[in-house]
Amino acid sequence: MLNIHKSWNNIFESEFHKSYFTALKSILVEEQKKYEIYPTNNKIFEAFNHTELSEVKVVILGQDPYHGSSQANGLSFSVNDHIKPPPSLINIYKEIENELHIKMNMSNGNLTPWAKQGVLLLNSILTVRANEPASHRNIGWETFTDALIKHIAFQNRPIVFMLWGNYAKSKSVLITNKMHLVLTSAHPSPFSFYNGFLGNNHFVLANKFLSEKKLKPIDWKI
Numbered sequence: 001m002l003n004i005h006k007s008w009n010n011i012f013e014s015e016f017h018k019s020y021f022t023a024l025k026s027i028l029v030e031e032q033k034k035y036e037i038y039p040t041n042n043k044i045f046e047a048f049n050h051t052e053l054s055e056v057k058v059v060i061l062g063q064d065p066y067h068g069s070s071q072a073n074g075l076s077f078s079v080n081d082h083i084k085p086p087p088s089l090i091n092i093y094k095e096i097e098n099e100l101h102i103k104m105n106m107s108n109g110n111l112t113p114w115a116k117q118g119v120l121l122l123n124s125i126l127t128v129r130a131n132e133p134a135s136h137r138n139i140g141w142e143t144f145t146d147a148l149i150k151h152i153a154f155q156n157r158p159i160v161f162m163l164w165g166n167y168a169k170s171k172s173v174l175i176t177n178k179m180h181l182v183l184t185s186a187h188p189s190p191f192s193f194y195n196g197f198l199g200n201n202h203f204v205l206a207n208k209f210l211s212e213k214k215l216k217p218i219d220w221k222i
């Protein structure tokens with residue numbers, strides 16, 4: 001039984017019956033025989049468990065899960081409880097502090113409170129081998145999540161898409177509905193934080209957009 005909200009059932013079922021997804025499942029079975037794979041099976045679709053389709057207000061797109069032990073929890077940029085937040089997430093917190101003048105808990109990297117408010121924390125690739133970043137690139141996940149992004153973008157209501165880094169920005173072609181707000185910037189990693197992510201003002205802009213559309217803004221405080 002899939003651990004997702006029922007609002008996603010139709011799009012999931014549609015993709016699950018396609019040949020690429022059958023091949024993807026076979027690859028994952030073989031991978032799990034040889035390697036430790038993150039996140040655990042029950043957390044692969046966790047983003048769709050906490051955030052139902054009709055409640056999505058913001059989509060934050062990551063590339064693939066964290067590859068360190070016990071880090072990945074199925075939500076992009078998020079880590080499990082009691083796990084030290086990685087540098088990219090710390091930089092996201094720093095930007096939120098700069099924009100909103102609030103104090104973030106730098107020791108807590110679990111972003112589930114955002115997900116429960118309608119922030120879909122979606123990775124383009126949903127699994128990874130332990131200690132091998134991007135090891136599940138091009139095995140089929142991108143086809144699946146591209147279909148999901150298009151499905152979300154097709155919703156006839158305003159949604160904010162945050163696309164950080166060149167990889168995420170490349171997905172903007174999937175978002176053709178002009179009622180959405182697409183925010184792009186450099187990635188929050190230490191390599192690009194000071195070259196376009198710092199000062200992007202995305203969290204203020206997202207909440208301003210939501211308020212203008214008569215939607216409750218996101219409480220970004222962790």
